[in-house]
Amino acid sequence: KKYFLSKDMTSKTKIVLFKARNRMLNVASNYGSKTECPLCKLNKDDQQHLIECLIIKLTSPVILNNDKIKYEDLYSEDTTKQREIAKLLEIAIRKREEIIDNNAEN
Secondary structure, eight states, rough: OHHHTTSOOOOOHHHHHHHHHHHHHSSSSGGOOBBBBTTTTTBBHHHHHTOOOOHHHHHOOOHHHHOOOOOOGOOOOOOHHOOOOOOOHHHHHHHHHHHHHHHHOO
């Protein structure tokens, strides 16, 4: 794919993009489960919900204030759009893991 050759993306962003496009991110629906989001408990735990989850949004101004990057950009041929959604997913994954880890400690 074109994004592998892009000089505008870090290796980590390319890996997130690859995993997201191949439904390999660590969310329940990618592994056959139909459970709800472990944070908000309002929606199915899937990749798209990572950038829609209210709890993640409230802890990440970048995601909360996003109004132009769409989940569907993941499958675009535009590497700029792909990079932006991958970066947003990176942030969401990091926030989700932080929140889950903090809840486990308490």
